[in-house]
Amino acid sequence: MSLPRYAARRALVGAGQVVGVATVVFVLTEALPGDAAVVIAGDQPDPARIALLRDQLDLDRPAWQRYLDWLADLASGDLGVSLVSQRPVAGVLAAGAAPTVLLAAATLLLLVPLSVGLGMLAARREGGRLDRALSATAVGLYAVPEFALALLLVAVFGIRLAWLPPTAVGTGGDLLSRPAVLALPLVVLLARPFCSLSRLTRAGMIEAMRAEHVAHARRLGVPERRLRLVHALPNALAPVAQQLARTTDWLLGGVIVVEAVFVVPGLGTALVDAVTARDVPTVQGLCVLVAVTTVTVNLAADLVAFRLAPRVGAAA
């Protein structure tokens, strides 16, 4: 199968996934059994507030009609109005996007060269000092929840040693105004994905360098450096690209936690606030945004993997 055909088919599946996730979101937030307004009103069921909610969410109309309207609005980019601030949800998201996108982009920018590079270095000398150090770190850090790591780092570097600012309070969401603020959040965000990606690169490189086709190229006189970079690396990168896509899942979770710990007014904070306040349209909008991001990233990773491992794509 050619790449464009594969891309088209894969994009179709992705669109289906987005609709599916949107449906799940809608069902979970609005179409639950019982009266959604009462659930949303929460612990203080004030009749006036319930009536207001009913009105705002159109709860008097059947669920399927609301669902179709909601989907149509989504398609045209209208995410509804926040129940709390009464501002359009799209505006709320746009306001919180900057710090979150900055954090995610900076993490990815550092993550790929760092983990691929170190993984390759470790693979060069299997069992060497760097390899063992990397492997021990990776195994240790891999499972640590971000919030615990973040607070330990804050306690040591932010408070005891006072080298780095412990929170982003005072930047007002413009993290670049004080770049030092970024240091600790980035370390926390990098920790888990770095572990998995560097180990995967290492394993992939070791396997690829043992492959018969690399031995064949070596016999033909291809120099060692080119063997690694041009012959072995592309083979090692296919699983890395896929794992990188899965990393977005962690990254999104990590961003929520990091924003909570370092008091960054981004999308993660907005989500936690919206959930606490049961601001249904905002939660829906955020979840759809996240779903679209995840699906897009996975799509891109699959396309990269298709190019890197054409056989797999042909078999699928």
Place this chain on the structure above:
Amino acid sequence: MSPPGRRHRTPARLRLAVGVALLAVPLLVAVVGPALAGDAAPRGRPFDPGGAFGTDFVGRDVLRQVLLGGRSVVGVALAATALAYLVGVPLGLLAALTRRRWLDELVMRPLDLLLAVPSLILLILLAATAPRGPATLVGIVAVIGLPEVARISRAAALPLAHGPAMEAMRLYRETWWRRAVGHVVTGSRRVLLADAGVRFIGALYLVATASFLGVGVAPDAADWAVMVDRNRAGLLLQPWSVLVPAALLVALAVGVNLVADRLLADRDAAAGEGAARDAGSRHGAAHRDAPGARVPAARAPLDDGAAGPAVAAGPPTPPVDACAVRVVGLDAEVAGRRLLAGVSFTVAAGEVLALVGRSGSGKTTAGRALLGEAGPGVRLAGRVEVAGRAVSPATPPPPGVVGYVPQQPSAALNPVRRIGAVLREVARRHTRPERRTPGGPSGDAAARATVTRRSAVRRAVADVLARVDLPADREFLRRFPHQLSGGQQQRLVVAHALLARARVLVADEPTTGQDSLTRRDVAHELRTLADAGMAVVLLSHDLHLVRAVADRLVVLDAGAVVEAGPAADVLAAPRDERTRRLLAAAPAAPLAAASAAAAPALRVGDLVAAHRAGARRRTVLRGVTTAVAPGGCLAVVGRSGSGKTTLARCVAGLHPPRGGTVGLDGRPLAGTLDRRTRADLAAVQYVFQDARPSFHPHRSVLEQVSRAAVRLRALPPTRARDAARRALGEVGLAADVVARRPDRLSGGELQRAALARALLAEPRVVICDEITSGLDTVSRDRIVALVDRLRRAHGLALVVISHDRDVVARLADHVVVLDAGQVVEAGPASALLTAARHPLTRALLHPSETGAGPVTGPRP
């Protein structure tokens, strides 16, 4: 494991110890803590540093909260993991076991959708709409873990649920319980257990993070993660209230991960060793399980005049200059086992030397020594000279001088690079750059040099591709290796060698698994290369190929040269008994078609079958009609992909046909074997191409074979075992051999056991699907003789699928030739073997055209 792995075994053990220690503290606190916590003391001031760890944000004693707070994290994570397994494993197994595609989709698609949502978002979303409490959290975390568990179960079970072992069991209608639980669940058990650690880590992470974000638990609960969140404000005043629970959580996570990682590694190592042992016992050459580091061979410097030891019948040595390859007294051993003993030979430029011998006789070790390579742990000694230079693992030949075509040429081709890019890269390395003008080239001249260089490279590639009969157009050069046929891949590897100006080519079993037309091309190609001045070393047990192309022959047995000389002489008059045995492929006269007039035992009428590839259907059989007389033997021949195996599988009921009939003794048989009666099932038995995967690894061969008698002949287990023992004895397997598990038997032994299993059903028809491909000549002859004997003894009708002329000549009385799913010729074997009408039949079956020289045509 590789030798360096041994070195860091100590750190690995240290890591495990650290992991256990780290794990012990939080677990102990979580389990024993609540009992030690005692009653609640009156609240003090918030963030008071007094006492062991001071007080928290509402003035509660931190020590007491810590002691109480582990239970919920550990308990919820454990319960969630258990719940995810309880639901996910059966779902995954169901999806894997079902042969109904829609059911598989129905189970897996919604789970895939769930996977598309980031887990923490899903958790927040679910928690926001459900009542708070530990039970909710358990449910949510289980739901999030569910898709992964189901996917892994399905992936682990899938090869087991549809592999040859499962098909073999269906052939004797094994009970559902034994198939699903005894085979699939047992087989995937280890993967699932090892994975449980990883799942638990994931659950732990989610539970802790959710609690930290205040999702799912009460905001004042005694919980480590909640404590970290709530006491954050006092990080400056009273750091213990945050650091102690955070440290416990970190210790828990790191500890579990270290232990799980160790367990996974041990499992992988055990699997690896098992595979290595398996490979060793199968191929006789224990390359992989050799302990010890790769030691460069200590080689004794030998004078040119010193004769190689132990080669009495060595050929007269040509003068040094003419020798492209010269091997004197080559020894190889691995872990004290000898692979080669004093092997000497020479190859001149323009000559084809064939190293022949059974599998495991040391052919490959000798061939790789020419490349200056040795398997892990293999020590070489002796002298190897290529193009006048001494070669050893420490001093490999100059790049490109020795070309190597591995048995599977696809392995030598980089799967992710276009073939043109690689060809040009090789050409660039070996095309001499233009001489630079000493005064430093001007920009213009340099650019012109680059252009001429590029066109020279392109020309070199085109020339070489033309030499190996491959197209050189842009479309072809942009292909990936997997888009080439096996024959094209092989020629592409040869093209690499030619581009690198190789003077010696080592070809390792170039015809294994190829049909006879491709085999003829290979013979032609090797001959052409030699005629162009290349020294060709052919490692093979394909005697037709050897006869067709070899100038000289070296016969290896157990690592020693038993005979050497000009090919024609050795083939015509072998002096050594072992050579005679190797060459004795003389077909016996096939059994006369005694009952040609009788009604056929098996009749296939107008059979149509298709394979589904994704959404498309590809028809592979288009109206095939044939029949087998009782006691007769039908050979089905054809090129690879002509539909031979599909025909056999349709007859056995393993592949439901789209149209046509399969009839036994005049009665129609159901299309799938699940719908056949027990008697019909027993009457048609099928023996797989590769015997090993048709047994499952967990129980002894005897036990597995005897199940056929239990299920198809309704014998009680003890009598079935006796019958099985008799059948296994009949195929020449001793009682102590069959009491072992399949991984302790060789490929030939397992093929015998598979024949015994088929016989035990007391069939009328036995289908043998390429059962000798991959076996060397001697093993092949033994199996063929056995099949012949069994068929006479039991009056079986045989259907033999083969592309081996010798097998067909020896067994068949009737032959059908398939091409693209249609019968192109059918008739008595005697006629088709010597005087076929269709060119394909002639190409496949006629001795003169498969490459056998006039010296040793098939003896009558």
